[in-house]
Amino acid sequence: MDLDLTEEQLAFAAEARAWLAENVPATPLPSMDTEAGFAAHREWEAKLAAGGWSVVSWPEEYGGRGAGLIEWVLFEEEYYRAGAPTRVAQNGISLLAPILFGHGTDAQRERFLRDMTDGTLIWAQAWSEPGAGSDLASIRSTAKRDDERGGWILNGQKTWSSRAPWADRGFGLFRSDPEAQRHRGLTYFLFPMDAEGLTVRPITQLDGTTGFAELFFDDVFVADEDVLGAPGDGWRVAMSTAGNERGLSLRSPGRFCAATDRLIDLWQKNQDQDPFAQDAVVDAWIKSEAYRLYTWGTVSTLQEGGDIGAEGSVNKVFWSELDIAIHQTGLDLLGPAAELRSASAEAGGRWVDDYIFALGGPIYAGTNEIQRNIIAERILGLPRGGDGRKAS
Amino acid sequence: MKFVISEEQRALAEAIDQVIESLGGTAVARAASEGDAAPARALWEQLAELGLLGLCIDEADGGMGGTPVDLIVAFERLGYHAAPGPYLESAALLPDLVDPALRESLADGSAIATAAIPGFVPYALDAQLCSQQFIVTADSITPAEAGEGQESIDAARTLHELTPAGPAAALDPEAVALAIDRATLGSAAMLLGAGERLLEEAVAYAKLREQFGRVIGEYQGLKHQLANVRVALTFARPLLKGAALDLGTPSGERSMSAAKVAASDAAILAARTALQVHGAIGYTQEHDLSLWLTRVHALASAWGTTRYHRSRIAASILTPAAILSPAS
Numbered sequence: 001m002d003l004d005l006t007e008e009q010l011a012f013a014a015e016a017r018a019w020l021a022e023n024v025p026a027t028p029l030p031s032m033d034t035e036a037g038f039a040a041h042r043e044w045e046a047k048l049a050a051g052g053w054s055v056v057s058w059p060e061e062y063g064g065r066g067a068g069l070i071e072w073v074l075f076e077e078e079y080y081r082a083g084a085p086t087r088v089a090q091n092g093i094s095l096l097a098p099i100l101f102g103h104g105t106d107a108q109r110e111r112f113l114r115d116m117t118d119g120t121l122i123w124a125q126a127w128s129e130p131g132a133g134s135d136l137a138s139i140r141s142t143a144k145r146d147d148e149r150g151g152w153i154l155n156g157q158k159t160w161s162s163r164a165p166w167a168d169r170g171f172g173l174f175r176s177d178p179e180a181q182r183h184r185g186l187t188y189f190l191f192p193m194d195a196e197g198l199t200v201r202p203i204t205q206l207d208g209t210t211g212f213a214e215l216f217f218d219d220v221f222v223a224d225e226d227v228l229g230a231p232g233d234g235w236r237v238a239m240s241t242a243g244n245e246r247g248l249s250l251r252s253p254g255r256f257c258a259a260t261d262r263l264i265d266l267w268q269k270n271q272d273q274d275p276f277a278q279d280a281v282v283d284a285w286i287k288s289e290a291y292r293l294y295t296w297g298t299v300s301t302l303q304e305g306g307d308i309g310a311e312g313s314v315n316k317v318f319w320s321e322l323d324i325a326i327h328q329t330g331l332d333l334l335g336p337a338a339e340l341r342s343a344s345a346e347a348g349g350r351w352v353d354d355y356i357f358a359l360g361g362p363i364y365a366g367t368n369e370i371q372r373n374i375i376a377e378r379i380l381g382l383p384r385g386g387d388g389r390k391a392s
Numbered sequence: 393m394k395f396v397i398s399e400e401q402r403a404l405a406e407a408i409d410q411v412i413e414s415l416g417g418t419a420v421a422r423a424a425s426e427g428d429a430a431p432a433r434a435l436w437e438q439l440a441e442l443g444l445l446g447l448c449i450d451e452a453d454g455g456m457g458g459t460p461v462d463l464i465v466a467f468e469r470l471g472y473h474a475a476p477g478p479y480l481e482s483a484a485l486l487p488d489l490v491d492p493a494l495r496e497s498l499a500d501g502s503a504i505a506t507a508a509i510p511g512f513v514p515y516a517l518d519a520q521l522c523s524q525q526f527i528v529t530a531d532s533i534t535p536a537e538a539g540e541g542q543e544s545i546d547a548a549r550t551l552h553e554l555t556p557a558g559p560a561a562a563l564d565p566e567a568v569a570l571a572i573d574r575a576t577l578g579s580a581a582m583l584l585g586a587g588e589r590l591l592e593e594a595v596a597y598a599k600l601r602e603q604f605g606r607v608i609g610e611y612q613g614l615k616h617q618l619a620n621v622r623v624a625l626t627f628a629r630p631l632l633k634g635a636a637l638d639l640g641t642p643s644g645e646r647s648m649s650a651a652k653v654a655a656s657d658a659a660i661l662a663a664r665t666a667l668q669v670h671g672a673i674g675y676t677q678e679h680d681l682s683l684w685l686t687r688v689h690a691l692a693s694a695w696g697t698t699r700y701h702r703s704r705i706a707a708s709i710l711t712p713a714a715i716l717s718p719a720s
């Protein structure tokens with residue numbers, strides 16, 4: 001479809017396509033949630049950076065190309081279509097960086113941003129706690145002021161922290177004002193994973209890899225220079241990440257279009273004449289198209305100065321369910337061979353791996369039930385309550 | 393970019409809303425469903441004055457020279473108000489298929505026409521309002537007489553079998569295909585409008601009705617169903633816009649089909665949910681909800697069932713020769 005792209009934008013996409021065709025590894029890298037795979041993905045980040053493709057939308061002074069949103073979406077389409085590796089640096093690049101740009105100090109931007117572009121600095125996210133999942137504001141990990149050393153002392157436990165087993169640093173919220181309730185009195189910290197007193201215990205996920213970990217903080221000292229935003233203002237600062245995670249940056253349409261392309265290939269190969277299977281493939285295509293067109297619409301809105309707001313919740317429910325539907329259909333097409341995962345399986349077992357990955361979508365980044373609450377209350381204007389939550 | 397609705401399109405939508413509301417809004421559909429065609433005729437006249445009937449006709453031929461995006465903007469409003477009458481036939485399907493004199497009369501509203509397309513739209517809608525009827529095939533158009541009206545699931549729609557009543561004129565098959573796709577796009581827009589209205593009505597009711605000492609909109613069992621409707625409608629909309637921009641291009645057919653499938657599925661979900669939220673009052677003919685509940689089912693099966701449109705997409709994307717990417 002004609003999207004009104006300029007010559008420059010088309011040339012940009014062509015350049016990306018050519019570079020990716022030349023550089024994407026011919027055999028997929030091992031899972032980034034294994035030690036060897038993590039290292040291989042780190043190297044890939046360095047290669048991307050050397051080609052100038054790791055953070056196209058960042059300003060040039062930090063290693064980006066200063067590209068606009070449209071170029072970013074185009075790049076992502078090319079990236080996924082080329083079958084390029086998963087971005088091990090995503091926590092930092094997509095979730096933390098926008099906050100560093102918006103709320104960080106110049107010194108923080110200088111210290112962190114460039115190292116984030118080439119795999120030197122990989123971040124883990126540390127929001128959830130054993131008692132604080134959907135109800136994130138019930139965080140109990142603490143930060144105590146240490147005026148003598150000029151910083152804070154962290155205690156408590158974080159969990160489900162993605163990339164934490166091999167990450168270099170983590171970011172997360174801690175209760176710095178013991179008197180304050182819920183969203184108040186929280187502070188946003190950026191801490192080194194090898195800090196004294198910090199224990200990382202990897203957790204094996206459904207697919208057998210260690211994609212996340214528990215973090216135990218036992219008097220971990222963090223200097224003032226590692227506080228992001230003002231002390232006590234952590235919730236507001238963090239929520240700008242949540243918007244990014246649900247909205248545009250986490251799941252670009254290229255990802256679903258590429259998965260749908262693979263699904264169509266699989267259908268061609270099997271020539272499955274079952275009309276129900278055919279309908280499911282067609283529906284995956286329709287929804288990927290819808291997501292792609294919706295994203296272009298969002299890009300237009302953002303370019304005209306609008307913002308996503310609670311619409312990000314509509315988006316998150318849609319892509320996470322689409323991801324499962326595509327991969328469930330893939331497994332259906334594989335029939336009795338669907339459970340196979342070893343190298344000799346279809347696409348080296350990728351359908352199983354990607355299906356298991358998709359299953360997490362409705363849970364992380366705010367569960368889909370929480371998103372539906374947000375849609376009902378903030379978009380449809382229905383009254384809060386009915387599930388025990390108090391007004392915030 | 394093309395994805396943002398323009399000021400003019402917003403103004404067109406508002407003008408349509410005003411005309412319909414000045415005639416009592418749903419009162420027009422209500423009257424039609426009780427056999428009184430006068431309000432529907434009055435509405436037709438006023439919308440003709442606004443230019444809606446000439447929306448898809450070139451300015452040189454007395455029309456507005458509107459784009460397919462204008463078409464979806466306008467037809468969404470007709471669906472939103474459950475406006476009765478053969479608008480798809482007169483304003484979207486036939487203008488490019490009839491002779492210039494009739495085209496001009498359709499544009500100014502002095503003629504109202506309906507059509508059947510054997511095997512696709514087997515019955516002609518609302519011949520009782522019309523001055524002309526036509527049978528349209530893949531490559532011809534034939535004047536026709538309408539048989540007695542038959543009831544639809546939607547009491548505001550009357551359906552007629554047509555029999556030829558004059559010589560057939562040959563048509564360019566491409567022009568016919570394009571005209572059918574344009575009308576189908578209009579039907580998808582009406583479905584989207586009806587779906588949006590159903591959601592609005594359900595949300596409004598959920599904020600009012602109390603049970604167990606609370607408004608029912610506090611209950612998550614309903615909230616989440618309504619949120620699902622919001623998601624489905626939100627993601628049907630860009631497919632309509634995409635199809636409007638694609639109409640008449642090589643990928644136009646499958647884009648159209650995607651829009652119709654998504655709009656039908658979303659509108660039917662909206663209908664089911666709106667009824668459930670209303671409880672028994674929604675199950676009555678007396679309540680206005682019935683106007684959209686039944687309209688949605690009529691429009692979902694007219695202008696190509698979702699089964700037909702899915703198979704048309706399958707033919708486009710699942711051919712061994714051409715592995716088409718959604719982005720191509």
Ligand SMILES: Cc1cc2nc3c(=O)[nH]c(=O)nc-3n(C[C@H](O)[C@H](O)[C@H](O)COP(=O)(O)OP(=O)(O)OC[C@H]3O[C@@H](n4cnc5c(N)ncnc54)[C@H](O)[C@@H]3O)c2cc1C
Binds near residue numbers: 126133159212365369
């Ligand atoms: C693959 C994966 C990666 C993750 N990565 C990270 C990470 O990097 N960093 C991090 O901090 N966390 C991460 N998480 C954790 C994730 O953010 C939490 O799992 C999520 O917030 C839900 O919390 P919970 O698991 O404690 O579930 P709970 O909050 O206990 O929810 C359990 C169930 O109850 C439902 N529920 C809860 N409250 C309500 C309500 N008010 N209304 C209706 N239903 C409700 C939920 O929707 C869910 O179905 C990850 C999780 C997964 C699966």
